[in-house]
Structure formats: C-alpha cells, structure tokens
Amino acid sequence: MLTEAIAAARAGDRSRARELLTRLLKTDTSNAEYWIWMSAVVDSERESIYCLESALKLDPTNRAALRGLVILGARKPEQAELSAAARVPRRQVVAATAAPSIGSRFNWRLIALSVLGLALIGVAGTLGISLLRPRGIAVAQTLPPPTATPSATPTASTPTNTQLPVSTRIFRTPIPTELAGTPLFSFVPFTPTPTPVTGSTPHPNIEAYQLGLNALARGDYEEAVQMMDQVIQFEPNLPDAHYILGEAYRLMGQPGNAYSEFGRSISLNPDYAPGYLGRARIEFGNDPSGPLPDDYARAIQLDPTLVEAYLDMAAYYAPRRTWAAIDDLFQGAIDRGVNPPIFYLRLAEAQLNRGEYEAALDNAIEGSVSDPTILEGYILVGRAYIALEAYSDAVYPLLTYTAYQQTDPAGWSTLGIAQHGTGDLETSLTSLNRALETDGRYAPAFQARGMLLLDRGDYAGGLTDLLDARRFGPATFDLYLGIARAHYLLGNYVDSLREANQALSSTTDRRQRAEAYAVRALVYEATTPPLTADAITNWQWVISLDEARPDTRALAEEHLILLLGGPTRTPTLTPTSIPPQAGASAATPTPFQTPTLTPTP
Incomplete structure (x- = not known):
C-alpha cells in the first residue's frame, strides 16, 4: 500500500496518497516512514510539522524528519549535524604513498567528503566512500558544453525566488526512483514568484x-x-x-x-x-555568423537587470568558445548585484571550460541551491566535481539530473564518468551504454566508454570506442592521450608515439604535457631494443614540471631509479632534461623499428 501511496504522490493525487497513508497509520502508528510520507501530502504546514514530530518521537535519529522540521522552521539545525551539513564541503584528493613498479598501473586514493543531491522530506541517506581507482587511463575531466542558441520562446523574465535560509540550502540525496516523475518544485521549500513579461x-x-x-x-x-x-x-x-x-x-x-x-x-x-534587446535579437537572427549586435550592450547599459540580454550574449559567445567573455559578462553582473541563479550556472560553465574548477564548483553550487528547479545546475555541479576528481560527490547530483532528463546523452555520459571514477565499473558501463542508446553518435560517451574498457582490460574494444569518439567529435588532448595509451597497451608503439606527440601539440597545459611525456617514456622503455636514453629524457621532463600530478611524478622517479641504477629518488637534471616549450614541436624521437613484444601495462 505504501508503494501505491507513493505512486499517487508522484501523479500529483495528494488526496489519494493521504487516504492510503491514513489507512496505513491506522494499522501501525509506530512506523516513522508512514509519518514522514504523510507530512508531504497533508494540506497545512502545521499538519506537516505534527507528522514530522511524530516520526521524530519514534526515531529520534531520523535525519529526514529533522531536516523537514528545519525547513519548516519548527526546529533549529543541530550544531553537530545540520549546521555542518549546510556548509559546502571542500574536495580532497590524497595521492598514493607508494609508487608502483615499472609497467604497472598507478593507484591513487580518492576520499569523498560529502554527497550532493536534493534535500527531500521523506528521503534520507548519505554516502561516504573511500576507494582505489586504476590510474592507468585517465578519465576525461570535462564534457563539451551544450551549444547555446538565442531564445525562441516568449521573453518572460527569469522567476524571482524567495531565497532559502542558509541552513536549508543543502543538496544531499537524489530524487528517489519512484518519484522521478514528480516536478522538482514539489520538493523545494519555496514558491517561485513569477515576474512580469519583459x-x-x-x-x-x-x-x-x-x-x-x-x-x-x-x-x-x-x-x-x-x-x-x-x-x-x-x-x-x-x-x-x-x-x-x-x-x-x-x-x-x-x-x-x-x-x-x-x-x-x-x-x-x-x-x-x-x-x-528586441532589435538586437532580430539583427542576430538575420546574421548569426556576424558580430554581436551593439544593441545588446546598449540594452544592458540602460537596464543592468535585463536578464535576457545577458543570456542572449552568452548564447552568442558559447558556440564560439569565447569563455573569457562569458566569465566577464556574468561576473560583472553578479558584482553589480544582478545575480539570478542562472547567472551563476552560466558563469560556472565558462569557468569549467577555462579550467577554473574550484571557482566553477562554487558557482554551480550557488546557482543550484538558489534555485533547485533548474536541472542544468545538477549536471554542472557533477561536471565540476569530476574535474576536481571528487567522483563520489559527483554521482548524486547526476542521478537527480538523469532521473529528470532521461533522454539526454550528456547526463548519462557524465554520470558514467563519475561512476567510473568511484571504481563502479559495471554501473558506469550501464550508464555509458544508456548514453549511446540515446545518441549513437555522441562522442563524449564513446570516449568515456573507451577509457572504461581500457581499465577493464578490453584494449581493442577501448581503442575502437576512442577512435569512434574522434570520428564523431573534436580531437582533444584527453582523446589523443587515451588513444596513445590504448595503442601502448596493445603493443602498437609507433601509433602510440604518434598520438602522444599529437597530444603534446594540442595543449599548453604543463600538467597535461607531463602526462604525455610519461606515455612516451613508457613507449620508449617497451620497444625492442629499449630506447633507454629517450625514456630517461622524457621521465626527467616529467620531474622538471612542477605542475605534474603527484602520482605521475612518483612514477617517473621510480622508473628513473631503475633506469639510472642510482639510489636517489630525485635525479639531477641535465640540460637535455629541460622539456620543450609548450607550442614548440616536441623533441624528435629516436627512430625505431616496430617492436614485436607487448609490454606489461
């Protein structure tokens, strides 16, 4: 009967849900879960408080009941629990303490400090996972943003929402599967207030x-x-x-x-x-590839609160990937006090694409908790956590997103990346397959699944997916490097070196370049005969880059100890160990024949 009551709530039939829950409570008034669900379907706030207090009397540690009472203003957050939960957790990644032997995959430990999701009355639970994840093949950190286009809908202003108290701005659990069809606003403890048409x-x-x-x-x-x-x-x-x-x-x-x-x-x-604003929209519609119409800036100058003008300008910049312009646009607006939740989300997207992951996470959370009904916020929060390698924190907001956007391949692909990062390879594969069932040409899903298959030991399948990712989408550093690693694991060293060099040519990021040098060094070691001098040079380049990942640096030190035969873990760098400047052509590798042996990965 409880399932039927939940289904009625999902369908919006509160009377039916209330009737069923009343019958359940008549048979068992000591069931805290019944009282919690009843609190969600009664007519008045006073009745909701009574139901939640009844649940709390039966189960004094029931977090869902306590949260509901805090949301309704009937109780204050306990310092030991809700006050701490209200603060947005910081991310922490702990590097592995021991380097692996030559050819082995490097392991590192990710400590998840919190879970992000939607605070729901009647839903409880948190997740804290400490796990090991294979580091041999890196998971792509970000996904390409959706292509934005100017609005073709009526120009109603973004609703102005009553701000939630700080103590209730908590995203902790995903939408339960049985309620996935319920509109998000049903779970939000504030009522959007529409504003007049622009x-x-x-x-x-x-x-x-x-x-x-x-x-x-x-x-x-x-x-x-x-x-x-x-x-x-x-x-x-x-x-x-x-x-x-x-x-x-x-x-x-x-x-x-x-x-x-x-x-x-x-x-x-x-x-x-x-x-x-109207005139600028017509000019832009007549010439989409032309310059940004001046009337947009004029509109904002006359009315700095004209939300649609900002969003249209961002829609112009996004497909051109001029993220700095979007950053300046929305940061300037927020600094002037024009700060609807969507501005924080657009700013977060720009910062993600600029590599400013901490700032992106902060703004994505700010926009999402200010208006939890904006679905875009959940995937942006997930992407930001993935970029910071806090994968378990990314899972819950992405579960909420996919519950409501079940046909969006970006949501399933991003969720699959997060699940891969937590080490849940089977569930990750299910999510990535779902993305490709939705769109059989979605390049990020092919790339993510290719990385996953490599970690599962299916090197040929992984290479096939990565090549499909390049066929259907743009070539990026992560994709070049993934293909290089796949070829290395298959023993295709010439192809691996070619892709690693392409990866180097595609980036000026020193952290990324260190990753490419490490792959080249492994290739040089694996050839027959080994090209030891070239391997040493590339490992030394890794060590010379302060931005190199700690695990990659540790791997380089371990290999140099064995290759040089010295006791020191910090080899002295020679003039030849200075890496080429980003943007310059990579050092020409020593020619070698196609080897016949496959290395131990």
Missing part, C-alpha cells in the same frame, strides 16, 4: 493589454497581435505596447514587422531598454 508595465485600465500579455505567455501570438493592436489604437504612445507587439511578431516568424515595432518603442522612449 518590457511590460501594469496598465490596469486597459483590459486588452493584460489579455495580450496572457496570450503571449501561452504562445498564442496571433491573439497577442490582435490585443496589442487594440491597445495601440487606444493609446499609441506606449513604448511597451509596441515592444510586446514586436515580440509577438518575432515569435510568429515575422522579423520585419517585429523590427519596426521595436524601433517604434525606441523612438517613443530612447531609454527603453527592451526595445534595444
């Missing part, structure tokens, strides 16, 4: 004006045109009426009429910012 002004004495706004909001653009025509006949000097009429024309696919109306709104009031 550019509109209250005109209570003009009935047709409000009717036109209503028509525009529901997508009935022809009626919106008719209503606004009536308004203009009655009051021709209202700039906002001309703007709303222009918006209706724009959304009907009549850019010429729209542009004229936007121009009229500006002629009636040169300081009317929405008119410039």
Whole structure:
C-alpha cells in the first residue's frame, strides 16, 4: 500500500496518497516512514510539522524528519549535524604513498567528503566512500558544453525566488526512483514568484493589454497581435505596447514587422531598454555568423537587470568558445548585484571550460541551491566535481539530473564518468551504454566508454570506442592521450608515439604535457631494443614540471631509479632534461623499428 501511496504522490493525487497513508497509520502508528510520507501530502504546514514530530518521537535519529522540521522552521539545525551539513564541503584528493613498479598501473586514493543531491522530506541517506581507482587511463575531466542558441520562446523574465535560509540550502540525496516523475518544485521549500513579461508595465485600465500579455505567455501570438493592436489604437504612445507587439511578431516568424515595432518603442522612449534587446535579437537572427549586435550592450547599459540580454550574449559567445567573455559578462553582473541563479550556472560553465574548477564548483553550487528547479545546475555541479576528481560527490547530483532528463546523452555520459571514477565499473558501463542508446553518435560517451574498457582490460574494444569518439567529435588532448595509451597497451608503439606527440601539440597545459611525456617514456622503455636514453629524457621532463600530478611524478622517479641504477629518488637534471616549450614541436624521437613484444601495462 505504501508503494501505491507513493505512486499517487508522484501523479500529483495528494488526496489519494493521504487516504492510503491514513489507512496505513491506522494499522501501525509506530512506523516513522508512514509519518514522514504523510507530512508531504497533508494540506497545512502545521499538519506537516505534527507528522514530522511524530516520526521524530519514534526515531529520534531520523535525519529526514529533522531536516523537514528545519525547513519548516519548527526546529533549529543541530550544531553537530545540520549546521555542518549546510556548509559546502571542500574536495580532497590524497595521492598514493607508494609508487608502483615499472609497467604497472598507478593507484591513487580518492576520499569523498560529502554527497550532493536534493534535500527531500521523506528521503534520507548519505554516502561516504573511500576507494582505489586504476590510474592507468585517465578519465576525461570535462564534457563539451551544450551549444547555446538565442531564445525562441516568449521573453518572460527569469522567476524571482524567495531565497532559502542558509541552513536549508543543502543538496544531499537524489530524487528517489519512484518519484522521478514528480516536478522538482514539489520538493523545494519555496514558491517561485513569477515576474512580469519583459518590457511590460501594469496598465490596469486597459483590459486588452493584460489579455495580450496572457496570450503571449501561452504562445498564442496571433491573439497577442490582435490585443496589442487594440491597445495601440487606444493609446499609441506606449513604448511597451509596441515592444510586446514586436515580440509577438518575432515569435510568429515575422522579423520585419517585429523590427519596426521595436524601433517604434525606441523612438517613443530612447531609454527603453527592451526595445534595444528586441532589435538586437532580430539583427542576430538575420546574421548569426556576424558580430554581436551593439544593441545588446546598449540594452544592458540602460537596464543592468535585463536578464535576457545577458543570456542572449552568452548564447552568442558559447558556440564560439569565447569563455573569457562569458566569465566577464556574468561576473560583472553578479558584482553589480544582478545575480539570478542562472547567472551563476552560466558563469560556472565558462569557468569549467577555462579550467577554473574550484571557482566553477562554487558557482554551480550557488546557482543550484538558489534555485533547485533548474536541472542544468545538477549536471554542472557533477561536471565540476569530476574535474576536481571528487567522483563520489559527483554521482548524486547526476542521478537527480538523469532521473529528470532521461533522454539526454550528456547526463548519462557524465554520470558514467563519475561512476567510473568511484571504481563502479559495471554501473558506469550501464550508464555509458544508456548514453549511446540515446545518441549513437555522441562522442563524449564513446570516449568515456573507451577509457572504461581500457581499465577493464578490453584494449581493442577501448581503442575502437576512442577512435569512434574522434570520428564523431573534436580531437582533444584527453582523446589523443587515451588513444596513445590504448595503442601502448596493445603493443602498437609507433601509433602510440604518434598520438602522444599529437597530444603534446594540442595543449599548453604543463600538467597535461607531463602526462604525455610519461606515455612516451613508457613507449620508449617497451620497444625492442629499449630506447633507454629517450625514456630517461622524457621521465626527467616529467620531474622538471612542477605542475605534474603527484602520482605521475612518483612514477617517473621510480622508473628513473631503475633506469639510472642510482639510489636517489630525485635525479639531477641535465640540460637535455629541460622539456620543450609548450607550442614548440616536441623533441624528435629516436627512430625505431616496430617492436614485436607487448609490454606489461
């Protein structure tokens, strides 16, 4: 019966759910779970508090009941638990303390300090995992961002939400599977407050004006045109009426009429910012590959709170990968006090693509906890944790995202990467297969699955997937390096060296270059006969780079001890051990014949 009650809650039938839970409580009033679920379907806040207090009396350690009472303001967070949980945890990665022998995979330990998810009444549980993960093949740190396009929907402003108290801004558990169809706002302890359509002004004495706004909001653009025509006949000097009429024309696919109306709104009031926004949208639509229309900047200058102008500008910059411009745009807005949650998320995406992972995580969390109904926030938080190699922290927000976006290959692919990072290879493979079932040409999923297969020992399958990733998507450093490692594990040393050199040519990041030098060194050691001098040079280059990963540096030291036969763990660098500058061609390797032996990975 409890399952039926949950299903009723999922379908929005609160009366049915309440009826079933009442029957359950009549048979067993000592079941705390029944009281917690009942708290979610009763009509009043007072009743919810009573239900949660009843659950807490039965189970004084019930975290779900305590959280619910805190959310409802009936209790204060306990210092030992909720106050600490409210703080966003920092990430911590502990390097391995011992280096492996030549040819072995390097292991490192990841300590997960917290779990991110949605705070739900009736859902409890946290996850803390300490595990070992194979380090032989690195997991791609980030995914390409979705291509943004200017809005083609009615220009309603981003809802303004009542800010959650700091003590309740906690994301701890994913949406339970049985409630995955329930709208997210049902689980959020605040009510979004809609704001007027952009550019509109209250005109209570003009009935047709409000009717036109209503028509525009529901997508009935022809009626919106008719209503606004009536308004203009009655009051021709209202700039906002001309703007709303222009918006209706724009959304009907009549850019010429729209542009004229936007121009009229500006002629009636040169300081009317929405008119410039509308005109910029038409100019951009007429020439998507051209420069950013100046009217966007003019609109923001006149009204720094015009959210849609910022978002349209970001949509222009994103496919051009001008992430610095997006960073400056939204950071400047936030600094000026214009800070809707979506701005933090757009800023986080830009910072992820710029390699500023700590800042990206902070802003992704800020945007997500400020408005938990924005699904994009969950995948951004997950991507940020993955970039910081805090994989177990990434899993829960990604589970929530995929529960609501089940046909998005990016969500399943990112979840698969996080699960791979925790060492859960089987579940990771399931998620990555799901991504490819959704989109059979999704390059990031092929890349992630290729890395996973290499860790599972299926080197040929891994190489096939990685090559498919290159066939369907752009070649990146991580992809070049993954292919190089696959060839190395298969004994294809010439191919491995070629891909490692491509990886070096594709990046100026010194940490990444150290990884490529390590692969080249392993290849040189594995040839027949071994090219020891070249291997030593590449290992020394790894050590010379302060940005090298601790585990990669330890691996280099271990190999140099054996190759040089010396007792020191910090070899003296010679002039030849200075790596080539990023952007310069890598040192020409010594020619060698295709070896016949396969190394021990």
